[in-house]
Amino acid sequence: MGLPNVSGDLSAEMEVDAFRRLFPLRFYERHLSESIRPDARPLGRARDTTLALGAVASADGSALAKIGSTTMLAAIKMEVMSPSTDSPDEGCIAIDFHMPPICSPIVRPGRPVEAAPVVSKQLSDTILSSGMINLKELSLVSGKAAWMAYLDIYCLDADGALFDAALLSAVAAFSHLQIPIVSLNDDGKIVVVSEEGEGGKLDKEPVNKEKRKLTLRSLPFSLTCILHKNYILADPTAEEESIMETLVTVVLDSSSRLVSFYKPGGPVLAYTSAVQDCVALTRQRVKELKKILDEAVSGMEID
Amino acid sequence: MMEIDRADGRTPNQLRPLACSRNILHRAHGSASWSQGDTKVLAAVYGPKAGTKKNENPEKACIEVIWKPKTGQIGKLEKEYEMILKRTLQSICILTINPNTTTSVIVQVVHDDGALLTCAINAACAALVDAGIPIKHLAVAICCCLAEDGYVILDPTKLEEQKMKGFAFLVFPNSIHSVLPEGSLLVEGEPVEHGIITSVTHGLMSVEEYLKCLERGHAASAKLSDFLRRSLKLQLPSDSSKAK
Numbered sequence: 232m233g234l235p236n237v238s239g240d241l242s243a244e245m246e247v248d249a250f251r252r253l254f255p256l257r258f259y260e261r262h263l264s265e266s267i268r269p270d271a272r273p274l275g276r277a278r279d280t281t282l283a284l285g286a287v288a289s290a291d292g293s294a295l296a297k298i299g300s301t302t303m304l305a306a307i308k309m310e311v312m313s314p315s316t317d318s319p320d321e322g323c324i325a326i327d328f329h330m331p332p333i334c335s336p337i338v339r340p341g342r343p344v345e346a347a348p349v350v351s352k353q354l355s356d357t358i359l360s361s362g363m364i365n366l367k368e369l370s371l372v373s374g375k376a377a378w379m380a381y382l383d384i385y386c387l388d389a390d391g392a393l394f395d396a397a398l399l400s401a402v403a404a405f406s407h408l409q410i411p412i413v414s415l416n417d418d419g420k421i422v423v424v425s426e427e428g429e430g431g432k433l434d435k436e437p438v439n440k441e442k443r444k445l446t447l448r449s450l451p452f453s454l455t456c457i458l459h460k461n462y463i464l465a466d467p468t469a470e471e472e473s474i475m476e477t478l479v480t481v482v483l484d485s486s487s488r489l490v491s492f493y494k495p496g497g498p499v500l501a502y503t504s505a506v507q508d509c510v511a512l513t514r515q516r517v518k519e520l521k522k523i524l525d526e527a528v529s530g531m532e533i534d
Numbered sequence: 535m536m537e538i539d540r541a542d543g544r545t546p547n548q549l550r551p552l553a554c555s556r557n558i559l560h561r562a563h564g565s566a567s568w569s570q571g572d573t574k575v576l577a578a579v580y581g582p583k584a585g586t587k588k589n590e591n592p593e594k595a596c597i598e599v600i601w602k603p604k605t606g607q608i609g610k611l612e613k614e615y616e617m618i619l620k621r622t623l624q625s626i627c628i629l630t631i632n633p634n635t636t637t638s639v640i641v642q643v644v645h646d647d648g649a650l651l652t653c654a655i656n657a658a659c660a661a662l663v664d665a666g667i668p669i670k671h672l673a674v675a676i677c678c679c680l681a682e683d684g685y686v687i688l689d690p691t692k693l694e695e696q697k698m699k700g701f702a703f704l705v706f707p708n709s710i711h712s713v714l715p716e717g718s719l720l721v722e723g724e725p726v727e728h729g730i731i732t733s734v735t736h737g738l739m740s741v742e743e744y745l746k747c748l749e750r751g752h753a754a755s756a757k758l759s760d761f762l763r764r765s766l767k768l769q770l771p772s773d774s775s776k777a778k
Contacts (some may be wrong), residue, residue: 348609349614352614360737385774484738487740488738488740489738489739489744491735491736493733495621496616496621496625500730500731502729
């Protein structure tokens with residue numbers, strides 16, 4: 232497992248596991264002094280990330296993102312609603328993050344998790360701050376009808392870095408989103424045109440001719456790091472997060488502007504050098520994530 | 535650099551008038567109210583009480599924060615503030631002194647006119663001092679706003695917050711200069727009080743602009759920590775006995 236001089240027999244293996252449970256901090260510090268982590272990652276490397284678009288067939292846009300074991304399923308449903316009077320030509324986005332009991336042994340049914348509303352609010356703030364979505368694109372008929380996009384993100388496996396995986400799945404779901412075709416029916420209401428069979432029988436012209444995608448400017452990507460003494464660990468697992476409690480989440484967009492620098496307390500203070508190191512690690516990660524997202528999107532378009 | 539004219543005539547580096555009073559609630563073990571201009575927050579501390587909550591580590595003391603908004607129901611915003619405040623206060627308290635206890639901090643928003651989170655952190659800190667909870671150092675919170683042309687202003691009002699392109703809430707440990715004027719410990723070439731305990735940003739900004747906010751925050755935190763020290767010193771030590 233990385234500790235030097237581990238012999239192959241069972242007694243040595245039991246000792247390592249027991250040591251890991253009984254003295255988790257010392258176990259980790261033995262690894263950090265060799266610049267490696269128990270899962271053999273170097274300190275600055277994130278876990279393997281995969282993205283699958285269109286995971287939910289009935290949703291208008293969906294994505295399944297996995298960072299290591301942390302799995303997030305994001306799905307977007309679009310509904311027509313009347314816009315508010317102070318922004319008559321803008322649509323609306325409602326983001327909700329759920330942590331069902333399947334994701335982690337600490338989540339019990341009926342008892343709301345502390346982390347869920349916080350990640351939910353962080354996601355809404357980040358997506359709105361980054362200006363990724365132009366709400367005017369969600370408008371249908373100015374003052375009368377606009378789209379409301381309900382984005383629901385379900386955590387299927389909580390193994391650390393929840394915000395990163397959730398943001399990635401949200402951005403991917405918006406990249407995959409296709410706005411349904413609607414038309415005005417006799418009562419003056421907007422109805423969704425279904426794909427099959429309506430062919431030549433449309434009474435009214437559709438309000439929007441074809442399914443279109445949103446133009447997304449400056450996609451935000453994030454990286455969570457742990458600060459522990461002089462070490463900066465990128466993309467922590469749940470075990471690492473519970474032992475070393477100082478987390479820093481940096482969100483950068485594709486033009487390297489800072490969308491969010493989020494450090495909610497924690498025993499370790501972040502000096503300017505740590506701030507710059509975290510930002511540098513995030514810049515690298517943004518390039519990797521952008522590549523993964525582009526591959527996934529182009530993979531969908533070929534089909 | 536274009537000079538920004540602020541609505542209330544302050545310079546960009548000027549904070550609103552600060553007021554801090556301690557020991558205002560008699561049933562609470564510690565209480566404080568903190569106001570910056572029109573933003574006012576009341577904080578009360580009860581504890582340490584026996585026992586910790588289910589998912590918390592019983593080998594350490596635990597801090598529980600309850601945030602009460604001025605109007606409306608408790609929603610995600612309040613939960614986020616509670617989490618940020620809890621983690622910030624946990625990092626300044628010496629948690630190993632009273633293991634397996636819970637200290638409750640209740641924050642009541644009296645009026646929100648911008649920089650609410652910073653006011654709440656400052657009030658909670660002062661209330662912890664009033665209750666006699668052992669803490670390593672005080673936490674000093676400051677809010678920096680970025681205008682469109684990259685100009686940084688401190689301590690915005692609500693109107694200013696809405697017009698700005700981004701803002702950052704920063705919490706630093708308080709400066710040791712008021713006690714040891716000859717200097718403070720250096721960590722990696724920077725004084726200890728330049729380390730960030732908490733940072734929450736909104737809006738888009740470049741990394742350089744964020745670092746500029748940090749610098750302004752450092753300068754302002756020194757002034758704020760002087761104020762904190764002076765106002766917390768005025769009370770006599772004899773009123774520290776409270777019925778538990």
